[in-house]
Every structure is written in structure tokens, then in C-alpha cells.
Amino acid sequence: MNCDLKQELHKLRKMFELTEAENVYLNKSIERMDKELQEAKDTSFHLSHQIENSENLVKKKGAELLEMEKRLKASETLSY
Secondary structure (H helix, E strand, O other): OOHHHHHHHHHHHHHHHHHHHHHHHHHHHHHHHHHHHHHHHHHHHHHHHHHHHHHHHHHHHHHHHHHHHHHHHHHHHHHO
């Protein structure tokens, strides 16, 4: 009986060690994925600002183009 208990205890210790090793691995994986997620969020934030700045520049250039077209039409009208 004592031998059976020792074997069972040995099995339980091995299972515990494996579970501990798995927990360490999973915790490291979670940390890595969390870091990757934060990097992706930072990149997304940066790209969103670049898009917003580009859209504002397009609007500004569109307004400038419209103003130049008005001036061109006005100068053409004066030329005739």
C-alpha cells in the first residue's frame, strides 16, 4: 500500500510540475501577445492620424484649387 501511495504522489508531483511549466509558458505567451497588441494599437493610432492629416491636406488643396479656378475664370472674363 505504501508503494502505491508513493507512486501516486510521484505522479501528482509530475503533473504539478507539468502544470507549472505550462502556466509559465502560457503567461509568457500572454505577455508577448499583449505587447504585440499594444504595438498594433499604437500603429493603428499613428496611421489614423496620418490619414486624418492627409484628408485635411486634400481638403485644403481642394479649396486652393477651387480658388485658383475662380481666379482663372475671372481673369478670362476680364480678357474678353
